[in-house]
Amino acid sequence: MNFDPHLELKKLQTQTAQIRKSRYAKSRLDRFKGELLLLHREGATTAQLQRWLRSNRIKVAWSTVHRWLAKNG
Numbered sequence: 001m002n003f004d005p006h007l008e009l010k011k012l013q014t015q016t017a018q019i020r021k022s023r024y025a026k027s028r029l030d031r032f033k034g035e036l037l038l039l040h041r042e043g044a045t046t047a048q049l050q051r052w053l054r055s056n057r058i059k060v061a062w063s064t065v066h067r068w069l070a071k072n073g
Contacts, residue, residue, distance in 0.1 A: 028058055029068045036065075040073055 029036060036049055044052070046066045053060055 027068060029053070029060065029065070029072075032056065032058070033072065036069070037073055040069060 032053065036053075039049060039052065046062055046069065049069075050060065050062050050065050053065070
């Protein structure tokens with residue numbers, strides 16, 4: 001049995017593609033996207049947005065709101 005580096009490389013690349021597949025689950029913050037973006041544009045800080053979400057019964061960390069804004073805002 002001969003070692004075929006091209007075949008092995010193809011197998012490894014296929015495995016890498018499977019590992020890297022995006023696993024997107026919808027964020028709980030997506031439901032409030034319009035409101036969050038409007039409040040942020042008006043000057044609300046991340047901490048203020050976090051408190052606003054908590055008043056709407058969504059408990060998230062400050063860093064979650066910050067990352068969501070960086071991605072969506």
